[in-house]
Amino acid sequence: MSKMKEKGEITVRFSPQELRSLRKTARALGYSSVEEYVRSLAISVLPESYQTSARNNLSLEPIYRTNLGSVYHADALDVLATLESNSVDLIMTSPPFALLKKKDYGNADANEYVRWFAPFAREFKRILKPTGSLVIDIGGSWQKGLPVKTIYQYELLVHLVKEMGFYLAQEFFWWNPARLATPAEWVTIRRIRVKDAVNTIWWLAKTPYPKASNKRVLQPYSKSQLKLFEKGYNAGPRPSGHKISSDAFRRNNGGAIPPNLLALANTESNTAYQRYCKENNLPQHPARFPVLIPAFFIQMLTDSLDLVLDPFAGSLTTGEAAERLGRRWICIEKERVYIEGGIGRFEHESARLNRNFPTGDSYNVAPPVLKPELDNEPLPEDGGQRRTRNVETRTS
Numbered sequence: 001m002s003k004m005k006e007k008g009e010i011t012v013r014f015s016p017q018e019l020r021s022l023r024k025t026a027r028a029l030g031y032s033s034v035e036e037y038v039r040s041l042a043i044s045v046l047p048e049s050y051q052t053s054a055r056n057n058l059s060l061e062p063i064y065r066t067n068l069g070s071v072y073h074a075d076a077l078d079v080l081a082t083l084e085s086n087s088v089d090l091i092m093t094s095p096p097f098a099l100l101k102k103k104d105y106g107n108a109d110a111n112e113y114v115r116w117f118a119p120f121a122r123e124f125k126r127i128l129k130p131t132g133s134l135v136i137d138i139g140g141s142w143q144k145g146l147p148v149k150t151i152y153q154y155e156l157l158v159h160l161v162k163e164m165g166f167y168l169a170q171e172f173f174w175w176n177p178a179r180l181a182t183p184a185e186w187v188t189i190r191r192i193r194v195k196d197a198v199n200t201i202w203w204l205a206k207t208p209y210p211k212a213s214n215k216r217v218l219q220p221y222s223k224s225q226l227k228l229f230e231k232g233y234n235a236g237p238r239p240s241g242h243k244i245s246s247d248a249f250r251r252n253n254g255g256a257i258p259p260n261l262l263a264l265a266n267t268e269s270n271t272a273y274q275r276y277c278k279e280n281n282l283p284q285h286p287a288r289f290p291v292l293i294p295a296f297f298i299q300m301l302t303d304s305l306d307l308v309l310d311p312f313a314g315s316l317t318t319g320e321a322a323e324r325l326g327r328r329w330i331c332i333e334k335e336r337v338y339i340e341g342g343i344g345r346f347e348h349e350s351a352r353l354n355r356n357f358p359t360g361d362s363y364n365v366a367p368p369v370l371k372p373e374l375d376n377e378p379l380p381e382d383g384g385q386r387r388t389r390n391v392e393t394r395t396s
Protein backbone atom coordinates (compact mmCIF):
# COMPACT_ATOMS: atom_id res chain seq x y z
CA MET A 1 0.00 0.00 0.00
CA SER A 2 1.32 3.49 -0.70
CA LYS A 3 0.11 6.97 0.15
CA MET A 4 1.14 10.41 -1.21
CA LYS A 5 2.60 12.52 1.65
CA GLU A 6 3.54 15.62 -0.29
CA LYS A 7 4.71 16.48 -3.79
CA GLY A 8 7.63 14.18 -4.66
CA GLU A 9 7.40 11.98 -1.56
CA ILE A 10 5.58 8.66 -1.09
CA THR A 11 5.40 6.07 1.68
CA VAL A 12 5.46 2.42 0.62
CA ARG A 13 4.59 -0.46 3.00
CA PHE A 14 6.03 -3.94 2.58
CA SER A 15 5.17 -7.15 4.42
CA PRO A 16 7.87 -8.32 6.90
CA GLN A 17 8.80 -11.09 4.50
CA GLU A 18 9.13 -8.68 1.53
CA LEU A 19 11.23 -6.34 3.64
CA ARG A 20 13.59 -9.12 4.74
CA SER A 21 14.08 -10.17 1.17
CA LEU A 22 14.66 -6.58 -0.02
CA ARG A 23 17.22 -6.01 2.75
CA LYS A 24 19.09 -9.14 1.79
CA THR A 25 19.21 -8.20 -1.89
CA ALA A 26 20.14 -4.58 -1.16
CA ARG A 27 23.03 -5.76 1.02
CA ALA A 28 24.17 -8.28 -1.57
CA LEU A 29 24.15 -5.59 -4.29
CA GLY A 30 26.16 -3.16 -2.13
CA TYR A 31 23.41 -0.63 -1.29
CA SER A 32 23.70 1.01 2.11
CA SER A 33 19.95 0.86 2.78
CA VAL A 34 16.70 -0.54 1.44
CA GLU A 35 15.61 3.03 0.61
CA GLU A 36 18.64 3.53 -1.60
CA TYR A 37 17.98 0.23 -3.39
CA VAL A 38 14.29 0.99 -3.94
CA ARG A 39 15.12 4.48 -5.24
CA SER A 40 17.55 3.00 -7.76
CA LEU A 41 14.87 0.52 -8.92
CA ALA A 42 12.43 3.40 -9.39
CA ILE A 43 14.96 5.49 -11.33
CA SER A 44 15.71 2.60 -13.67
CA VAL A 45 12.13 2.67 -15.02
CA LEU A 46 12.10 6.45 -15.61
CA PRO A 47 12.81 7.93 -19.07
CA GLU A 48 16.52 8.44 -19.86
CA SER A 49 16.52 12.23 -19.31
CA TYR A 50 15.10 11.88 -15.79
CA GLN A 51 17.53 9.10 -14.98
CA THR A 52 20.54 11.37 -15.53
CA SER A 53 19.17 14.08 -13.21
CA ALA A 54 18.10 11.64 -10.56
CA ARG A 55 21.47 9.85 -10.54
CA ASN A 56 23.30 13.14 -10.06
CA ASN A 57 20.90 13.88 -7.22
CA LEU A 58 19.60 16.93 -9.10
CA SER A 59 16.34 18.26 -7.75
CA LEU A 60 13.58 20.67 -8.64
CA GLU A 61 13.21 21.65 -4.99
CA PRO A 62 15.59 24.33 -3.62
CA ILE A 63 18.42 22.82 -1.62
CA TYR A 64 19.20 26.06 0.21
CA ARG A 65 17.19 29.17 1.04
CA THR A 66 17.68 32.58 2.60
CA ASN A 67 14.88 35.06 3.30
CA LEU A 68 15.32 36.42 -0.21
CA GLY A 69 16.84 33.63 -2.27
CA SER A 70 16.68 29.99 -3.33
CA VAL A 71 19.41 27.75 -4.68
CA TYR A 72 18.63 24.83 -6.98
CA HIS A 73 21.00 21.97 -7.63
CA ALA A 74 19.68 21.20 -11.07
CA ASP A 75 20.04 21.52 -14.80
CA ALA A 76 18.97 25.11 -15.43
CA LEU A 77 16.62 24.07 -18.24
CA ASP A 78 14.56 21.95 -15.85
CA VAL A 79 14.10 24.79 -13.35
CA LEU A 80 13.51 27.46 -16.01
CA ALA A 81 10.64 25.34 -17.36
CA THR A 82 8.90 25.65 -13.97
CA LEU A 83 9.12 29.47 -13.82
CA GLU A 84 6.18 31.61 -14.87
CA SER A 85 6.30 33.63 -18.07
CA ASN A 86 7.14 37.35 -17.60
CA SER A 87 8.17 36.84 -13.98
CA VAL A 88 11.90 37.71 -13.78
CA ASP A 89 13.31 41.25 -13.59
CA LEU A 90 16.95 40.46 -14.33
CA ILE A 91 18.78 37.42 -15.63
CA MET A 92 22.40 38.07 -14.62
CA THR A 93 24.75 35.32 -15.62
CA SER A 94 28.07 34.10 -16.85
CA PRO A 95 27.61 30.86 -18.79
CA PRO A 96 30.47 28.42 -19.40
CA PHE A 97 32.68 30.04 -22.06
CA ALA A 98 33.73 28.12 -25.17
CA LEU A 99 37.29 27.74 -23.91
CA LEU A 100 39.99 25.67 -25.57
CA LYS A 101 41.21 24.53 -22.17
CA LYS A 102 38.04 23.08 -20.67
CA LYS A 103 37.09 23.60 -17.03
CA ASP A 104 36.01 20.66 -14.88
CA TYR A 105 32.34 21.62 -15.22
CA GLY A 106 32.44 21.26 -19.03
CA ASN A 107 32.29 23.85 -21.81
CA ALA A 108 30.59 23.70 -25.20
CA ASP A 109 32.87 24.08 -28.25
CA ALA A 110 32.87 27.43 -30.03
CA ASN A 111 31.30 25.97 -33.19
CA GLU A 112 28.54 24.27 -31.17
CA TYR A 113 27.97 27.14 -28.79
CA VAL A 114 24.89 28.83 -30.22
CA ARG A 115 23.14 25.49 -30.67
CA TRP A 116 23.94 24.62 -27.04
CA PHE A 117 22.71 28.01 -25.81
CA ALA A 118 19.51 28.24 -27.92
CA PRO A 119 17.15 26.34 -25.54
CA PHE A 120 18.28 28.56 -22.64
CA ALA A 121 17.72 31.67 -24.78
CA ARG A 122 14.14 30.59 -25.53
CA GLU A 123 13.38 30.19 -21.83
CA PHE A 124 15.08 33.50 -20.97
CA LYS A 125 12.82 35.27 -23.47
CA ARG A 126 9.71 33.62 -22.02
CA ILE A 127 10.39 34.25 -18.32
CA LEU A 128 11.80 37.78 -18.56
CA LYS A 129 9.41 40.66 -17.84
CA PRO A 130 9.01 43.24 -20.65
CA THR A 131 10.74 45.72 -18.32
CA GLY A 132 13.51 43.23 -17.50
CA SER A 133 17.09 42.76 -18.67
CA LEU A 134 19.29 39.84 -19.65
CA VAL A 135 22.98 40.44 -18.87
CA ILE A 136 25.53 37.90 -20.09
CA ASP A 137 29.20 38.07 -19.15
CA ILE A 138 31.04 36.06 -21.79
CA GLY A 139 34.78 35.91 -22.48
CA GLY A 140 36.45 35.26 -25.81
CA SER A 141 38.46 32.24 -26.84
CA TRP A 142 41.28 31.37 -29.21
CA GLN A 143 41.36 28.92 -32.10
CA LYS A 144 43.42 25.85 -31.44
CA GLY A 145 47.09 26.33 -32.39
CA LEU A 146 46.52 29.67 -34.15
CA PRO A 147 46.95 33.30 -33.15
CA VAL A 148 43.33 33.81 -34.16
CA LYS A 149 40.21 34.25 -32.05
CA THR A 150 36.84 32.56 -32.32
CA ILE A 151 33.79 34.77 -32.68
CA TYR A 152 31.34 32.59 -30.77
CA GLN A 153 30.25 35.32 -28.33
CA TYR A 154 29.43 37.60 -31.28
CA GLU A 155 27.56 34.73 -32.98
CA LEU A 156 25.61 34.33 -29.75
CA LEU A 157 24.80 38.05 -29.76
CA VAL A 158 23.61 37.86 -33.38
CA HIS A 159 21.45 34.84 -32.50
CA LEU A 160 19.91 36.60 -29.50
CA VAL A 161 19.15 39.78 -31.43
CA LYS A 162 18.39 38.57 -34.95
CA GLU A 163 16.71 35.25 -34.20
CA MET A 164 15.35 35.62 -30.68
CA GLY A 165 14.26 39.23 -31.03
CA PHE A 166 16.15 40.64 -28.03
CA TYR A 167 17.33 44.26 -28.19
CA LEU A 168 20.96 45.07 -27.46
CA ALA A 169 20.55 47.80 -24.85
CA GLN A 170 24.33 48.23 -24.68
CA GLU A 171 27.51 46.24 -24.85
CA PHE A 172 29.90 46.47 -21.91
CA PHE A 173 33.55 45.51 -21.66
CA TRP A 174 34.94 44.22 -18.41
CA TRP A 175 38.66 44.99 -18.27
CA ASN A 176 40.51 42.83 -15.78
CA PRO A 177 43.83 44.64 -15.20
CA ALA A 178 45.16 41.58 -13.37
CA ARG A 179 44.68 39.27 -16.37
CA LEU A 180 47.87 37.41 -17.28
CA ALA A 181 49.52 38.04 -20.62
CA THR A 182 48.12 34.99 -22.38
CA PRO A 183 48.14 33.01 -24.61
CA ALA A 184 51.86 33.13 -23.81
CA GLU A 185 52.85 31.70 -27.20
CA TRP A 186 51.41 34.68 -29.11
CA VAL A 187 51.74 37.40 -26.50
CA THR A 188 54.97 36.93 -24.56
CA ILE A 189 56.94 34.50 -26.73
CA ARG A 190 56.34 35.46 -30.37
CA ARG A 191 55.12 38.97 -29.40
CA ILE A 192 52.58 39.10 -32.22
CA ARG A 193 49.41 39.78 -30.19
CA VAL A 194 48.68 42.02 -27.21
CA LYS A 195 47.35 41.07 -23.80
CA ASP A 196 43.77 39.75 -24.00
CA ALA A 197 42.22 41.51 -21.03
CA VAL A 198 38.52 42.20 -21.64
CA ASN A 199 35.34 40.14 -21.47
CA THR A 200 32.29 41.28 -23.35
CA ILE A 201 29.10 41.72 -21.35
CA TRP A 202 25.91 41.81 -23.42
CA TRP A 203 23.05 43.79 -21.90
CA LEU A 204 19.89 42.73 -23.69
CA ALA A 205 16.18 43.27 -23.19
CA LYS A 206 12.81 42.29 -24.62
CA THR A 207 11.95 45.92 -25.41
CA PRO A 208 14.07 48.97 -26.25
CA TYR A 209 13.15 50.41 -22.83
CA PRO A 210 14.05 48.01 -20.00
CA LYS A 211 13.94 49.79 -16.66
CA ALA A 212 17.33 51.30 -15.81
CA SER A 213 18.99 54.29 -14.19
CA ASN A 214 22.65 55.25 -14.46
CA LYS A 215 22.16 57.51 -11.40
CA ARG A 216 22.41 54.37 -9.25
CA VAL A 217 25.98 53.61 -10.37
CA LEU A 218 27.75 56.97 -10.49
CA GLN A 219 31.50 56.96 -9.99
CA PRO A 220 33.66 59.48 -8.12
CA TYR A 221 34.62 62.42 -10.34
CA SER A 222 38.19 62.45 -11.61
CA LYS A 223 40.57 65.16 -10.35
CA SER A 224 40.45 66.89 -13.74
CA GLN A 225 36.64 66.91 -13.73
CA LEU A 226 36.62 68.41 -10.23
CA LYS A 227 38.98 71.12 -11.48
CA LEU A 228 36.65 71.84 -14.39
CA PHE A 229 33.79 72.37 -11.96
CA GLU A 230 35.89 75.11 -10.39
CA LYS A 231 37.24 76.70 -13.57
CA GLY A 232 34.55 75.93 -16.14
CA TYR A 233 34.83 74.68 -19.73
CA ASN A 234 35.72 76.70 -22.79
CA ALA A 235 32.41 77.09 -24.57
CA GLY A 236 32.31 76.33 -28.30
CA PRO A 237 32.52 73.45 -30.75
CA ARG A 238 34.51 70.30 -29.93
CA PRO A 239 36.57 68.37 -32.56
CA SER A 240 33.66 65.89 -32.61
CA GLY A 241 31.37 68.67 -33.84
CA HIS A 242 29.44 68.82 -30.55
CA LYS A 243 28.87 72.35 -29.28
CA ILE A 244 28.91 72.77 -25.53
CA SER A 245 27.64 75.75 -23.63
CA SER A 246 29.75 77.27 -20.89
CA ASP A 247 27.81 75.62 -18.07
CA ALA A 248 26.54 72.44 -19.72
CA PHE A 249 29.04 70.21 -17.90
CA ARG A 250 29.57 72.39 -14.86
CA ARG A 251 26.82 70.96 -12.71
CA ASN A 252 28.06 68.56 -10.06
CA ASN A 253 25.57 65.71 -10.18
CA GLY A 254 27.13 63.81 -7.31
CA GLY A 255 29.25 61.56 -9.49
CA ALA A 256 30.42 60.75 -13.01
CA ILE A 257 28.31 58.66 -15.35
CA PRO A 258 30.35 55.47 -15.83
CA PRO A 259 31.50 54.41 -19.30
CA ASN A 260 30.64 50.97 -20.67
CA LEU A 261 34.12 49.82 -19.63
CA LEU A 262 34.14 48.22 -16.18
CA ALA A 263 37.68 48.19 -14.78
CA LEU A 264 37.89 45.55 -12.11
CA ALA A 265 40.71 43.19 -11.17
CA ASN A 266 39.58 39.66 -10.45
CA THR A 267 41.81 39.36 -7.41
CA GLU A 268 39.43 38.97 -4.48
CA SER A 269 41.22 37.44 -1.52
CA ASN A 270 40.19 36.47 1.98
CA THR A 271 36.48 36.91 1.29
CA ALA A 272 33.89 35.12 3.45
CA TYR A 273 33.43 32.73 0.51
CA GLN A 274 37.12 31.89 0.24
CA ARG A 275 37.50 31.43 3.98
CA TYR A 276 34.45 29.16 4.08
CA CYS A 277 35.80 27.00 1.23
CA LYS A 278 39.18 26.66 2.95
CA GLU A 279 37.67 25.86 6.36
CA ASN A 280 35.39 23.21 4.84
CA ASN A 281 37.90 21.79 2.41
CA LEU A 282 35.79 22.70 -0.62
CA PRO A 283 37.21 23.71 -4.01
CA GLN A 284 36.87 27.39 -4.94
CA HIS A 285 35.02 27.87 -8.22
CA PRO A 286 37.64 28.34 -10.96
CA ALA A 287 35.72 30.93 -13.05
CA ARG A 288 34.03 33.34 -10.66
CA PHE A 289 33.28 36.94 -11.46
CA PRO A 290 33.91 39.55 -8.73
CA VAL A 291 30.76 40.37 -6.78
CA LEU A 292 30.88 43.97 -8.07
CA ILE A 293 30.04 42.81 -11.60
CA PRO A 294 26.55 41.44 -10.79
CA ALA A 295 26.11 44.13 -8.10
CA PHE A 296 26.61 46.90 -10.70
CA PHE A 297 23.88 45.57 -13.01
CA ILE A 298 21.50 44.61 -10.20
CA GLN A 299 21.78 48.12 -8.79
CA MET A 300 21.29 49.83 -12.16
CA LEU A 301 18.53 47.59 -13.52
CA THR A 302 16.35 46.42 -10.62
CA ASP A 303 14.45 47.78 -7.63
CA SER A 304 14.28 46.40 -4.08
CA LEU A 305 12.60 42.98 -3.94
CA ASP A 306 12.72 42.53 -7.73
CA LEU A 307 13.60 39.00 -8.84
CA VAL A 308 17.14 38.26 -10.08
CA LEU A 309 18.01 34.90 -11.66
CA ASP A 310 21.38 33.30 -12.36
CA PRO A 311 20.91 30.02 -14.27
CA PHE A 312 24.68 29.24 -14.39
CA ALA A 313 25.33 30.29 -10.84
CA GLY A 314 28.65 28.60 -10.01
CA SER A 315 29.61 29.79 -6.54
CA LEU A 316 26.41 31.89 -6.12
CA THR A 317 28.14 35.27 -6.63
CA THR A 318 24.99 36.74 -8.18
CA GLY A 319 22.99 35.44 -5.21
CA GLU A 320 25.36 37.21 -2.83
CA ALA A 321 25.08 40.52 -4.72
CA ALA A 322 21.27 40.26 -4.88
CA GLU A 323 20.96 39.32 -1.21
CA ARG A 324 23.13 42.21 -0.09
CA LEU A 325 21.16 44.64 -2.26
CA GLY A 326 17.79 43.42 -0.96
CA ARG A 327 16.55 41.74 -4.15
CA ARG A 328 14.85 38.34 -4.32
CA TRP A 329 16.97 35.82 -6.19
CA ILE A 330 17.19 32.33 -7.69
CA CYS A 331 20.49 30.58 -8.42
CA ILE A 332 20.73 27.34 -10.39
CA GLU A 333 23.92 25.28 -10.58
CA LYS A 334 24.45 21.73 -11.74
CA GLU A 335 27.66 21.00 -9.80
CA ARG A 336 26.79 20.46 -6.17
CA VAL A 337 30.29 21.08 -4.84
CA TYR A 338 30.21 24.71 -6.06
CA ILE A 339 26.91 25.27 -4.29
CA GLU A 340 28.32 23.80 -1.10
CA GLY A 341 31.12 26.39 -1.17
CA GLY A 342 28.80 29.21 -2.33
CA ILE A 343 26.58 28.72 0.69
CA GLY A 344 29.44 30.19 2.75
CA ARG A 345 28.46 33.58 1.29
CA PHE A 346 25.24 33.57 3.35
CA GLU A 347 26.30 31.88 6.57
CA HIS A 348 26.90 35.08 8.54
CA GLU A 349 24.08 37.55 8.91
CA SER A 350 26.55 40.45 8.87
CA ALA A 351 27.77 39.34 5.41
CA ARG A 352 24.21 38.84 4.13
CA LEU A 353 23.14 42.32 5.10
CA ASN A 354 26.32 44.19 4.22
CA ARG A 355 25.51 46.72 1.51
CA ASN A 356 29.04 48.15 1.53
CA PHE A 357 30.68 46.50 -1.43
CA PRO A 358 34.44 46.67 -1.90
CA THR A 359 35.18 49.83 -3.86
CA GLY A 360 37.87 48.32 -6.11
CA ASP A 361 40.97 50.20 -7.28
CA SER A 362 41.03 53.10 -9.73
CA TYR A 363 43.30 52.77 -12.74
CA ASN A 364 45.02 55.24 -14.97
CA VAL A 365 44.94 53.75 -18.44
CA ALA A 366 47.99 54.76 -20.47
CA PRO A 367 47.21 56.18 -23.92
CA PRO A 368 48.65 54.27 -26.91
CA VAL A 369 52.44 54.64 -26.92
CA LEU A 370 54.53 54.33 -30.09
CA LYS A 371 58.16 53.28 -30.46
CA PRO A 372 59.31 54.68 -33.84
CA GLU A 373 62.92 53.78 -32.96
CA LEU A 374 61.96 50.11 -33.40
CA ASP A 375 61.13 50.68 -37.09
CA ASN A 376 64.66 49.51 -37.89
CA GLU A 377 63.73 46.07 -36.51
CA PRO A 378 61.50 44.74 -39.36
CA LEU A 379 58.28 42.92 -38.56
CA PRO A 380 58.38 39.13 -39.08
CA GLU A 381 57.54 38.53 -42.76
CA ASP A 382 55.69 35.33 -41.87
CA GLY A 383 53.53 37.03 -39.23
CA GLY A 384 55.28 35.05 -36.52
CA GLN A 385 54.47 31.65 -37.99
CA ARG A 386 57.84 30.34 -36.91
CA ARG A 387 59.41 31.07 -33.58
CA THR A 388 62.54 33.19 -33.95
CA ARG A 389 65.53 32.89 -31.65
CA ASN A 390 64.89 36.36 -30.33
CA VAL A 391 62.08 35.32 -28.01
CA GLU A 392 63.50 35.77 -24.56
CA THR A 393 62.16 39.26 -23.83
CA ARG A 394 59.02 38.62 -21.83
CA THR A 395 56.86 41.11 -20.03
CA SER A 396 53.48 40.73 -18.45
Ligand SMILES: C[S@@+](CC[C@H](N)C(=O)[O-])C[C@H]1O[C@@H](n2cnc3c(N)ncnc32)[C@H](O)[C@@H]1O
Nearest residue numbers: 075076096105288289312313314315317333334
Ligand atom coordinates in the same frame (compact mmCIF):
# COMPACT_ATOMS: atom_id res chain seq x y z
C1 LIG B 1 31.38 30.53 -15.66
S1 LIG B 1 30.67 29.53 -14.41
C2 LIG B 1 29.76 30.70 -13.44
C3 LIG B 1 30.56 31.25 -12.31
C4 LIG B 1 29.78 32.22 -11.44
N1 LIG B 1 29.47 33.46 -12.15
C5 LIG B 1 30.57 32.56 -10.17
O1 LIG B 1 30.92 33.73 -9.96
O2 LIG B 1 30.87 31.64 -9.41
C6 LIG B 1 29.41 28.65 -15.24
C7 LIG B 1 28.69 27.61 -14.35
O3 LIG B 1 27.57 27.09 -15.08
C8 LIG B 1 27.34 25.76 -14.64
N2 LIG B 1 26.47 25.10 -15.62
C9 LIG B 1 26.80 24.69 -16.87
N3 LIG B 1 25.73 24.15 -17.50
C10 LIG B 1 24.70 24.23 -16.61
C11 LIG B 1 23.33 23.85 -16.67
N4 LIG B 1 22.81 23.28 -17.76
N5 LIG B 1 22.56 24.08 -15.58
C12 LIG B 1 23.08 24.66 -14.46
N6 LIG B 1 24.37 25.03 -14.35
C13 LIG B 1 25.17 24.83 -15.41
C14 LIG B 1 28.76 25.20 -14.52
O4 LIG B 1 28.80 24.07 -13.66
C15 LIG B 1 29.54 26.41 -13.98
O5 LIG B 1 29.68 26.34 -12.57
